[in-house]
Amino acid sequence: MSTYKDIGIEKHGHVGLIEIRRPPLNFFDISLINQIADALEEFDRDIEIRSSVLAAQGKAFCAGANFNDPAPQEQDASEAKGDPADGLGSINHLYIQAVRIFRNQKPIVAAVQGAAIGGGLGLAISADFRVACPETRFSANFTKLGFHPGFGLTATLPELIGKNNAELMFYTSRRVTGEEAYRWGLANELVPQDQVRAAALKLAGEIAECSPLGLLATRATMRAGLADRVLAATNHELAEQTRLRTTEDFKEGIKATAERRVANFKAR
Template identity: 60%
Template sequence: MAFTSIGVTTSGHVATIEIQRPPNNFFDITLIEEIATAFETADADPAIRALVLAAQGKAFCAGADFARRDVGEERPGRHLYKEAIRLFRTGKPIVAAVQGPAIGGGLGLACMADFRVTCAEGRFSANFTRLGFHPGFGLTATLPRLVGQQQAALLFYTGRRINGEEAVRLGLADQLVPLAEVRDAAMALATEIAQSSPLGVAATRQTLRRGLADAVEQATERELVEQDWLRKTADFKEGIKATAERRLPEFQGR
């Protein structure tokens, strides 16, 4: 199919799916649908054994572009999350090339992958509480799986932004390379995976990720309930406004 927000290329047994919404690569349902469709197409191709998820521009994915929306409008979040579940049901290993910010839902997209290659310039943040919001994109299931419950709670409650070096130290990312080498290093890792037995890798991956997609689906149902009411609060409006104005929010707890 023709894509409008991504590009797909193949090299040997590896397919690269590139987000093409520079510089920030904000996501919406269209982008998630296209990535999911590209993943499913690769799943159906026995010649493809591993995937690289990469992005043009300065950011891997800076999350949702709240600044361009009326913060009070109803958004198709439920449908977006349903599309996101398709990503977690992908059968082939995914390496994310995180060359810049992976923020909010963008962090969720990065955590969906099996591995993350990044650089010192990489930025990782579950910034939802700084927006007066609740985590989404299944992060309440995936982030603790990667860094542990305690570190995940710390990242969620503070909304702090960490660099690539800290992400590797915490186990949020797997490999640190210079900025110019992120894409190549991700491709090298995917190629190394593709050199292993495809049946063996697939079977092992199914065991390791057993129940993950279901856990994410259950988590997103809870996340949606919390996001729905928080979206209507004054704190959420203040969080969005403060972010747009590049200042600390002044939350009132209402």
């Protein structure tokens, strides 16, 4: 099996495990999403693997993008100061990698032991199932940042929990607890925090006991068109994010979040 910089991969019988290794918060960028997509494609090519688990080290599953990190070395200081999203690199390229995740062929169980925020929520929802705990927090915090949802969430979240619950998460940017997520169907199982990964592996193992050809065919039917819907959603999301990332409100939202205070938005 391949070796990756920011993830580890293992084989547990017919279950493949991907572990994000950027603790404690496991912030994502293009490189991390690309590595996860590469690993899933590697699992697709491995006839012995029938399902997979996406897990993470540290206290968070994925706390989203770290807008407070400096921009990459190739960008000058004025660019980094002017656009808090520059540290992500090209968001367009990031979403291209994200759509690759939705095109994988085999079922995924996400072991969400902590926060899944922003794009981290999008990553958790790219899986077929989520195992959570009371300490888990799901949040689409984009509007609190003065931003627009991304990672295909405008397509995937309403399909999973209903349009109105998705609107509630988008419009308030609130953190949804593991218990509430379980009631909504955002989490499929709720277990103690120290049992999240084991429960995810158990569920993936139950899936892997089924016929591999039957699994591939059934999942292809159930997720037919999903990746294309996500692609269409990310194209629109990207346009809105590109527009909003130039605004004063976006810079204020990022600053207020970093300073743990209520933002003073001015609609400009």
